[in-house]
Amino acid sequence: MRVWSLLVVFALLLGCSTSPVDHAFDGEDSEEVVEPVTCSPALKRYPVNGPHNGGWDKNALTYACHPHPSHAPDNSDFIKGDHYGNDIFGAKGTPIVAPVDGTIVKSGWNNVGGWRVTVRDGCGWYYYLCHLDTITGGLPVGASVKAGQQIGTLGNTGNAQGTSPHLHFSIYPGVYEQGIDPFPLLQAVDVGACGQACKPHCEGSTIVGADCGKGNCAAYGATCVDDAKGVRCAFGMCPTIGSKKICIDKETIGDCHDGAVSTGKCSAFGANCVDDAKGARCVVVFCADQPTTAHDVCLPDGQRAHCTDLGGLTDVAPCPSGTSCESGSCVTPSDGGGGSPSSSGGEGGAGAGEPGGSSAGGSGNGDPWGNTPGADEIDPTALGHDGHQHPPATPVEGACACRAAGARGPGGVGWSLGLLVAALLRRRRPLVAAQH
Numbered sequence: 001m002r003v004w005s006l007l008v009v010f011a012l013l014l015g016c017s018t019s020p021v022d023h024a025f026d027g028e029d030s031e032e033v034v035e036p037v038t039c040s041p042a043l044k045r046y047p048v049n050g051p052h053n054g055g056w057d058k059n060a061l062t063y064a065c066h067p068h069p070s071h072a073p074d075n076s077d078f079i080k081g082d083h084y085g086n087d088i089f090g091a092k093g094t095p096i097v098a099p100v101d102g103t104i105v106k107s108g109w110n111n112v113g114g115w116r117v118t119v120r121d122g123c124g125w126y127y128y129l130c131h132l133d134t135i136t137g138g139l140p141v142g143a144s145v146k147a148g149q150q151i152g153t154l155g156n157t158g159n160a161q162g163t164s165p166h167l168h169f170s171i172y173p174g175v176y177e178q179g180i181d182p183f184p185l186l187q188a189v190d191v192g193a194c195g196q197a198c199k200p201h202c203e204g205s206t207i208v209g210a211d212c213g214k215g216n217c218a219a220y221g222a223t224c225v226d227d228a229k230g231v232r233c234a235f236g237m238c239p240t241i242g243s244k245k246i247c248i249d250k251e252t253i254g255d256c257h258d259g260a261v262s263t264g265k266c267s268a269f270g271a272n273c274v275d276d277a278k279g280a281r282c283v284v285v286f287c288a289d290q291p292t293t294a295h296d297v298c299l300p301d302g303q304r305a306h307c308t309d310l311g312g313l314t315d316v317a318p319c320p321s322g323t324s325c326e327s328g329s330c331v332t333p334s335d336g337g338g339g340s341p342s343s344s345g346g347e348g349g350a351g352a353g354e355p356g357g358s359s360a361g362g363s364g365n366g367d368p369w370g371n372t373p374g375a376d377e378i379d380p381t382a383l384g385h386d387g388h389q390h391p392p393a394t395p396v397e398g399a400c401a402c403r404a405a406g407a408r409g410p411g412g413v414g415w416s417l418g419l420l421v422a423a424l425l426r427r428r429r430p431l432v433a434a435q436h
């Protein structure tokens with residue numbers, strides 16, 4: 001009873017409504033002096049840092065780290081004049097964290113809320129968390145807290161004794177009865193993973209990850225996209241969804257998967273990147289004059305080889321003794337080019353040693369060739385190459401802040417974009433904006 005009389009006294013002093021506060025708030029917590037708020041309330045963190053329901057759930061006390069709004073029974077139990085907050089159910093002992101940066105203005109016991117903490121943010125909003133099982137030590141009134149910092153554990157103290165453990169959470173501008181329904185703000189930060197600090201999102205070309213870390217996609221020639229595949233950096237030359245091979249430049253092939261690109265150097269295999277009706281692929285330089293037609297060629301060292309209809313090189317073999325390679329055929333020098341085709345096994349080997357590979361590759365593991373085993377079978381000696389043969393791409397750890405910031409995607413956008421940038425810098429070419 002003392003509580004209500006005090007409340008009335010305070011309410012009269014403040015000149016505000018005399019409607020009674022709800023069952024979770026002790027009128028003694030009312031502020032004697034209330035400064036006007038200077039901005040809208042905003043939560044940085046969901047206050048229950050563990051499995052919970054998403055607000056009042058009277059049908060099923062199911063606790064999860066679930067994405068919203070899939071959990072249909074969640075709803076607000078904010079009722080003006082009766083319940084100025086939301087009850088969030090969870091297991092007793094679940095960590096309760098500060099939902100905002102601010103200052104602790106109340107901490108300890110009151111008979112209604114039980115163990116309770118009130119945090120005031122820089123704009124003058126009050127965030128009231130009660131029925132706690134415990135309050136974290138070392139957080140006296142006046143202490144600063146950061147959003148996400150643990151302030152206690154979930155319980156059912158005060159007048160919640162005998163109920164299922166829950167957090168009562170209110171947001172008010174100093175006067176409790178002027179509180180707002182916290183439900184939409186809670187939902188906005190209930191991002192589907194317990195302990196997740198931020199909901200991944202785009203801010204222009206900047207990507208913000210689950211750890212609230214930021215990365216500038218634009219620094220990697222990419223944009224930030226947020227679609228059915230999630231929040232990530234998508235390379236500008238790639239479709240944001242789907243797989244596609246592209247030519248980054250004459251030497252570099254890219255393999256796009258949902259906006260992420262992994263790159264390989266065609267030049268490492270004596271090839272150029274060609275993008276025509278048959279798609280982007282590496283075409284061996286000796287086949288580059290007819291990249292879409294199967295034909296035989298003579299290599300500079302006198303060997304004969306076959307160019308596939310994708311521009312890959314197969315069947316490299318020396319001409320039989322007494323013959324030499326001319327215009328793709330092994331001929332005896334005296335017969336004027338009549339040709340004695342020294343078949344080297346025909347077309348059976350197609351695919352082996354074909355750097356362009358099948359455009360249906362899409363392995364997603366950083367192999368833009370779609371046919372790495374075949375690529376590995378190229379004999380660099382036979383190509384007159386220096387033998388410096390590598391897999392198309394080598395991961396470069398930490399090359400991209402995007403990945404640290406939570407970018408997703410097969411192959412990872414991080415290292416591949418880093419390689420790409422390096423390649424572009426070497427090429428000193430502008431980033432071509434053309435989409436293929």
Ligand SMILES: [Zn+2]
Nearest residue numbers: 024086087168
């Ligand atoms: Zn409540």
